[in-house]
Amino acid sequence: MLKIRNLQVAVEGEPILKGLDLDVAAGEVHAIMGPNGSGKSTLAAVLAGRDGYEITGGSIEFLGENIAELEPEERAWRGVFLAFQYPVEIPGVTNLEFLRASVDAHRAYRGEEATSAVDFMKLARATSKQLRFDTDFLKRGVNEGFSGGEKKRNELLQMLLLQPKLALLDETDSGLDIDALQIVAEGVNTLRSKDRAIVMITHYQRLLDHIVPDKVHVLSGGRIVRSGGKELALELEEKGYGWLEEAAA
Amino acid sequence: MSETASRTNPKGDEAIDRHLEREYEAGWVTDIESDTLPPGLDEDVVRFISAKKNEPEWMTEWRLEAYRHWLTMDHPNWAHVHYPKIDFNAISYFSAPRSQADGPKSLDEVDPELLRTYEKLGIPLHEQQMLAGVAVDAVFDSVSVATTFKSKLAEAGVIFCSISEALQEHPELVRQYIGSVVPYRDNYFAALNSAVFSDGSFVYIPKGVRCPMELSTYFRINAQNTGQFERTIIIAEEGSHVSYLEGCTAPQRDENQLHAAVVELVAHKDAKIKYSTVQNWYPGDSEGKGGIYNFVTKRGLCAGERAHISWTQVETGSAITWKYPSVILRGDDSVGEFYSVALARGRQQADTGTKMIHLGKNTRSTIISKGISAVRAENSYRGLVRIAPTADGARNFTQCDSLLIGDQCGAHTFPYIESRNPNATVEHEATTSKVSDDQLFLCRQRGLDPEKAVSMIVNGFCKEVFRELPMEFAVEAGKLLEISLEGAVG
Numbered sequence: 001m002l003k004i005r006n007l008q009v010a011v012e013g014e015p016i017l018k019g020l021d022l023d024v025a026a027g028e029v030h031a032i033m034g035p036n037g038s039g040k041s042t043l044a045a046v047l048a049g050r051d052g053y054e055i056t057g058g059s060i061e062f063l064g065e066n067i068a069e070l071e072p073e074e075r076a077w078r079g080v081f082l083a084f085q086y087p088v089e090i091p092g093v094t095n096l097e098f099l100r101a102s103v104d105a106h107r108a109y110r111g112e113e114a115t116s117a118v119d120f121m122k123l124a125r126a127t128s129k130q131l132r133f134d135t136d137f138l139k140r141g142v143n144e145g146f147s148g149g150e151k152k153r154n155e156l157l158q159m160l161l162l163q164p165k166l167a168l169l170d171e172t173d174s175g176l177d178i179d180a181l182q183i184v185a186e187g188v189n190t191l192r193s194k195d196r197a198i199v200m201i202t203h204y205q206r207l208l209d210h211i212v213p214d215k216v217h218v219l220s221g222g223r224i225v226r227s228g229g230k231e232l233a234l235e236l237e238e239k240g241y242g243w244l245e246e247a248a249a
Numbered sequence: 250m251s252e253t254a255s256r257t258n259p260k261g262d263e264a265i266d267r268h269l270e271r272e273y274e275a276g277w278v279t280d281i282e283s284d285t286l287p288p289g290l291d292e293d294v295v296r297f298i299s300a301k302k303n304e305p306e307w308m309t310e311w312r313l314e315a316y317r318h319w320l321t322m323d324h325p326n327w328a329h330v331h332y333p334k335i336d337f338n339a340i341s342y343f344s345a346p347r348s349q350a351d352g353p354k355s356l357d358e359v360d361p362e363l364l365r366t367y368e369k370l371g372i373p374l375h376e377q378q379m380l381a382g383v384a385v386d387a388v389f390d391s392v393s394v395a396t397t398f399k400s401k402l403a404e405a406g407v408i409f410c411s412i413s414e415a416l417q418e419h420p421e422l423v424r425q426y427i428g429s430v431v432p433y434r435d436n437y438f439a440a441l442n443s444a445v446f447s448d449g450s451f452v453y454i455p456k457g458v459r460c461p462m463e464l465s466t467y468f469r470i471n472a473q474n475t476g477q478f479e480r481t482i483i484i485a486e487e488g489s490h491v492s493y494l495e496g497c498t499a500p501q502r503d504e505n506q507l508h509a510a511v512v513e514l515v516a517h518k519d520a521k522i523k524y525s526t527v528q529n530w531y532p533g534d535s536e537g538k539g540g541i542y543n544f545v546t547k548r549g550l551c552a553g554e555r556a557h558i559s560w561t562q563v564e565t566g567s568a569i570t571w572k573y574p575s576v577i578l579r580g581d582d583s584v585g586e587f588y589s590v591a592l593a594r595g596r597q598q599a600d601t602g603t604k605m606i607h608l609g610k611n612t613r614s615t616i617i618s619k620g621i622s623a624v625r626a627e628n629s630y631r632g633l634v635r636i637a638p639t640a641d642g643a644r645n646f647t648q649c650d651s652l653l654i655g656d657q658c659g660a661h662t663f664p665y666i667e668s669r670n671p672n673a674t675v676e677h678e679a680t681t682s683k684v685s686d687d688q689l690f691l692c693r694q695r696g697l698d699p700e701k702a703v704s705m706i707v708n709g710f711c712k713e714v715f716r717e718l719p720m721e722f723a724v725e726a727g728k729l730l731e732i733s734l735e736g737a738v739g
Contacts, residue, residue, distance in 0.1 A: 048690075048694050049693075049694075050690055051686065051690070052686075071693070072690060072693035072694050073693045073694075073696050073697060073698050073699075076693070076694055076695060076696040077696055081694070082694050084691065084694075086687075087691065088685065088687040088688050088691050090688055090691070090692075090705070090706055090709055091709055091710065092708070092709030092710055092711070092712035092713070093705055093706065093708070093709030093712075097705070098692075098695070098705070101695075101697060101701070101705060102695035102696050102697065105695070105696035105697050105698075105701070106696045109696070141709065142709075158695060162695070162696075
């Protein structure tokens, strides 16, 4: 589904990713771990098409199409979803409006009619309930005055409504207490399916206890320096990243 | 004008006849084509206007006093707007309503940008022509609608007519109230307006009456012909309520570049006046050429206890806007409100805000101002909150938020607070924010294109004000902002 070859990315002239290769097949869950500053969030931003990240080499292929030159919304329509590490507030725009506009934009791309207000309300309510949001949550401004945990759950809500093909989770577990982590993990697990791929960027093993990955990669110095099964995460938890960095150097 | 129109609507005939008759009575002489004065302003011009309208002598005298006072005044230059000096002798102060010779002959001669906007707003063709100033036949529909409208209002005892008509039929009321809230000495443009005002609306709501419908300039006969110096008076007697809507969302073109309107509101004891404006005068082309200069004095007086005056405005048009709807809170426990969205894009300049003058005890005022600047526009909020020594327990809350789109535009806030009573509470909050890259990216990642994303963010920013607008206006205002912002994001 996702095929990254020799990806090189610079931010303000500074190389961050230096030849990254990654293959993610449909149905798989991958975890990308690594020390601070290794390029994890850059990878997520580049895949989603954020401005300010210059691709200086390599390719990103998604479902057989090179998406490196596409606008962020064009990638979103094709099924790329990024759950943000720091979701921003959009004051005055209610969650419901935002979610509906977003779902309708995707439907329009697929040539489907816009949702009816009633149907969408039902769907949004049911999905919010699944993430343990109370009913007035949909009327609140997007992330406006939300706690850290609420913001992260809200990302999940958007993801569940959009049903993406490739879900990128950028440190979705950071700032969550155990209860919230479980809610988020349950939500992500309901998305696991044979035609969808999930890529989680995380610092911590604990998320992987709840969402068990098929593959774990270690990103260091702008490259994947080690890949393995879920046991690799446990090894990292024990030994840290130092031994890998030394080995890579 | 309807005089030249052919009659295609038999049902409307009677209404039109009455309309024509009234026009004649009101002093609009039938031979309009010859009624345009050459440019220039002197006492004879003022007398001519007054005579044309068959005004009582006191009105003529008042206009002349205003004119003489205007001569002693200087053009104000404190506002944060820049424009070439206006030559007041180059303006014609009395012209036939919508002179057909000067306007565009067809829509082909109209700024294509303007037409694109009309299409997006879904405005029917004949209305497009009217708005763009193309000569068209009278719109019979609106005449008959207005007539039914009027009879319903008459039943309730509400007077809603043009100032010219009111001067003929209710001169004593006009005399009592004109200049009572905005004296001609008030400011340069108010003095000019007092001398040469062309027409405007007159509304009188009798004691205890709740006006049965929203009053809209759209329905007022002759609404298009009020000209550049509009004068409006609204009086709400004790315990009455009225909601008045002014303007329309479609950009209006006008040959008159200078507009200087005066609006006076008087709310007596327990009365409530809600005045909503959506203003979208032609802002000029992309270089700012041909845009309207809009210098407005709007003021309300809460004359009695518990009177309530609320101004809500959405301003997106004009090359230059200079406008400060204000409330004088004289009655104890009276309430003044100002909710404003001012959007300036391209080369537009807006200097707008409000004044809340607290005189009575326990008077309360709320100011919510949302300024949006895009591209190379300059947007200023200028507000005064004055608490008099008599205003024990007065309270004001002011919130001014500015939103910037792009990095070549400006937002400025000039709040003035003068509190002369230690028992008063004045709160002021101000924020300036940018439509951030993070917000845009979030929206785009969720599938919204950049224009949709910006319009959604801006609409959210304005929500507190839109909430105050009558429902259908609020929807239109949202759409208007969306269209106004097109092309504002790179």
